[in-house]
Amino acid sequence: MAKSNTQWDLTFSAPINLQAESEQGKRPTFAIEAYTGVPMQAGGDFRMPIVVDLAGVKASKSVPVLLDHDTTQIVGQGVPSVNDAGIQIAGTVTGDSGASATVTTHAKNGFSWQASIGGNVGKRETLDAGKRSIVNGREVIGPLVIAREFHLREVSFVAIGADGATSAAVAASALFEPERKNTMNEQERKWIAAKGFDPDTVTGPALEYLRAAFAAEQTEKKPEKKADFNSLDEVFAASKLERERREQITRICAEALRDCPHLDSELELMARKAIDGNASPNTFELDVLRATRPYSKTAVSRSKPEMSATVLEAALCRSMNLGDVEKTFDDRTLEAADRHFRSGIGLQQFLLLAAREAGCDSVSMRGNGDIRQVLKALFRDDDRNVKAGGFSTLSTPSILSNVANKFVREAFDFVESSWRAITAIRSVSDFKQITSHSLTGDLTYEKLGAGGEIKHGNLGETTYNNKADTYAKMLAITRQDIINDDLGAFAAVPRRLGRGAALQINKVFWTEFLDNSAFFTSGRGNYDDGTDTALTAAGMDAALVFWNALTDPDGNPMGSTPRILLVPPGQWYKAMALMSSGTFNNGATANNAVDNPFAGMFQVVKSQYLANSSFTGYSALAWYLLADPMDVPVIETAFLGGRQEPVIDTAEPDFNQLGIQMRGYHDFGVALQEYRGGCKFKGEN
Numbered sequence: 001m002a003k004s005n006t007q008w009d010l011t012f013s014a015p016i017n018l019q020a021e022s023e024q025g026k027r028p029t030f031a032i033e034a035y036t037g038v039p040m041q042a043g044g045d046f047r048m049p050i051v052v053d054l055a056g057v058k059a060s061k062s063v064p065v066l067l068d069h070d071t072t073q074i075v076g077q078g079v080p081s082v083n084d085a086g087i088q089i090a091g092t093v094t095g096d097s098g099a100s101a102t103v104t105t106h107a108k109n110g111f112s113w114q115a116s117i118g119g120n121v122g123k124r125e126t127l128d129a130g131k132r133s134i135v136n137g138r139e140v141i142g143p144l145v146i147a148r149e150f151h152l153r154e155v156s157f158v159a160i161g162a163d164g165a166t167s168a169a170v171a172a173s174a175l176f177e178p179e180r181k182n183t184m185n186e187q188e189r190k191w192i193a194a195k196g197f198d199p200d201t202v203t204g205p206a207l208e209y210l211r212a213a214f215a216a217e218q219t220e221k222k223p224e225k226k227a228d229f230n231s232l233d234e235v236f237a238a239s240k241l242e243r244e245r246r247e248q249i250t251r252i253c254a255e256a257l258r259d260c261p262h263l264d265s266e267l268e269l270m271a272r273k274a275i276d277g278n279a280s281p282n283t284f285e286l287d288v289l290r291a292t293r294p295y296s297k298t299a300v301s302r303s304k305p306e307m308s309a310t311v312l313e314a315a316l317c318r319s320m321n322l323g324d325v326e327k328t329f330d331d332r333t334l335e336a337a338d339r340h341f342r343s344g345i346g347l348q349q350f351l352l353l354a355a356r357e358a359g360c361d362s363v364s365m366r367g368n369g370d371i372r373q374v375l376k377a378l379f380r381d382d383d384r385n386v387k388a389g390g391f392s393t394l395s396t397p398s399i400l401s402n403v404a405n406k407f408v409r410e411a412f413d414f415v416e417s418s419w420r421a422i423t424a425i426r427s428v429s430d431f432k433q434i435t436s437h438s439l440t441g442d443l444t445y446e447k448l449g450a451g452g453e454i455k456h457g458n459l460g461e462t463t464y465n466n467k468a469d470t471y472a473k474m475l476a477i478t479r480q481d482i483i484n485d486d487l488g489a490f491a492a493v494p495r496r497l498g499r500g501a502a503l504q505i506n507k508v509f510w511t512e513f514l515d516n517s518a519f520f521t522s523g524r525g526n527y528d529d530g531t532d533t534a535l536t537a538a539g540m541d542a543a544l545v546f547w548n549a550l551t552d553p554d555g556n557p558m559g560s561t562p563r564i565l566l567v568p569p570g571q572w573y574k575a576m577a578l579m580s581s582g583t584f585n586n587g588a589t590a591n592n593a594v595d596n597p598f599a600g601m602f603q604v605v606k607s608q609y610l611a612n613s614s615f616t617g618y619s620a621l622a623w624y625l626l627a628d629p630m631d632v633p634v635i636e637t638a639f640l641g642g643r644q645e646p647v648i649d650t651a652e653p654d655f656n657q658l659g660i661q662m663r664g665y666h667d668f669g670v671a672l673q674e675y676r677g678g679c680k681f682k683g684e685n
Helices: 098-108 186-194 204-221 232-259 261-276 281-291 309-319 331-340 347-357 368-378 396-414 479-483 487-514 537-548 569-580
Strands: 002-004 008-014 029-035 050-052 057-059 063-067 070-083 086-093 114-121 124-127 132-135 138-141 144-147 150-158 167-171 424-428 434-437 463-466 469-478 562-567 583-585 593-595 603-606 623-627 635-640 647-651 659-672 678-681
Touching: 029 070, 029 114, 057 070, 063 086, 063 098, 070 098, 070 150, 086 098, 138 144, 186 204, 232 261, 232 281, 261 281, 281 347, 309 331, 309 347, 309 396, 309 487, 347 368, 347 396, 347 479, 347 487, 396 487, 396 647, 396 659, 463 635, 463 659, 469 479, 469 487, 479 659, 487 635, 487 659, 537 678, 562 569, 569 603
Parallel strands: 050 144, 057 150, 063 150, 424 635, 562 603
Antiparallel strands: 002 124, 008 114, 029 086, 029 167, 063 070, 070 086, 114 150, 124 144, 132 138, 434 463, 469 659, 562 623, 583 593, 623 678, 635 659, 647 659
16 A cells, blocks of 8 residues: 655535525524545546545634635635544634625525535555555545545535535525524533534524534544444354354364374363354364374384374375385384374375474465465475474475375386386486497407506497486466365376376487487398398397397407397287297197297397387387397486486465476486497398
């Protein structure tokens, strides 16, 4: 809300009802209710509605009363009164002609004058659009200007005004109303005299107004005790709120009793005390959490292990059905998780526990504001949850990230990972390009001479490059997931991120491997496209002959042995039969079974990517013999820091979102390496 102390002239007006009345032989008097405390349109420098704070109105003992705010058209003089009801003026018409005659004549003939006040604004505030404030006991909504200080300079009779609640009356002629009997008591007479009027001569509406102003002042001095409720609607609204409060406390108690039946007596006492003591559901919920928290921060025993981040991680993983959870956590941790959370732990329960550890004790999960407050407490800028006594060991981002990474690894491993069997793995420390030399250089040992001199070996001139890049994706646990206490949604997000990472590394890897028309060639001696390359016993026999013909750059045998038989899905059955059957028919005569020399010779690796038409170089028939990637790798995969699985981080999302954000990223690179480490066979008869 913007504030200013600049002086501004202000005139505003509103429709009023004006009746002309007087007593015979008396000076005309008037009573004006000039302002009722509501917002109105003002002229001059004000482009938005304005409301005058009645508590900040200042006025002289008497103010001039004008016609149309024109200081040359004086109607009379009046005494202002400012109270909770507004600004009222009671006065006398001092002239017999000009503006005075205009006002009284028109009033006598039935014209309804309107009132307007004029003055200058001291302190003012601008209430922005949609913002709310209380002024003069009423709620006002921006955009508007609040005049916190206003000095009343004059009041005018006007033909058209702006405050629809104002009114005025003029006693101008005996034709309108007979003389009324003056029935003022002594206190009223003294008060009217103190205001500058003659209590023996003031009559009509002016008298009624002055008596009303006197009564208003007395009410301010002795405020009347108001009823608790102003309407039947308020009675029923209050009853509904109380019923909802009791129902929420009852529900919280029932949930706690379900998880901790051994605390039935304590929970009953707490619930009855909360209901009778008018405690809020938020306060009761936190009291229940404290009472049912089955651990001590200072005492540790084997029968009741201390709560820790690892215990919470185990409880979350067990509740989210992580596979092989027994292999992930030790027995003591799992025992502690089971003791603390017999029925499992929910998403809301975990967030509330963590928020309490972060020092945020007065929150619940029943509204947007509370959820936002919980998340702000859990995801601080310094990534730590701070309590008055120091730093909490239960760091929510760390716990959520650790749990998420376990589900990422599980989902990552569910996707085909045949690439692992045929690639060399390399750890890199940054994203710079790395270079490897061919393993076929001049490294053959030489016989030492009598002098014992050892000659230096030479690395091959052929080099291979690789480079790690970053691949990433982001998902969120939504506000609805948190409100629904959906722990399954929390488990689904890292699983999806893990699966997405596995699909991406497969895509990158097999794109590099299959685009091999220049890697496996007849000229290099590692590609056979003959008619005897079908995956049969005869084809395998020919393939081994082909393999043994591989040579190093000096023409010497490579000396490597094929270890892996890589096949597309359509060739898998043939490969398994060839590698597992003890005998096979050599075709010489019917039912002529002979021992299978290829049984168990190679590790069969199948990949559906080999036959997928989305990849350049795919084939449903082609198969490969590959050396052990630890010996002569045909392809290499580099991982930043040696981490082969993606990493998950958790954080609170931007201000325009509600929930918990999870981002997954994976740093790796793939490149073909030594072509002498494998042979490709077309797979046709």
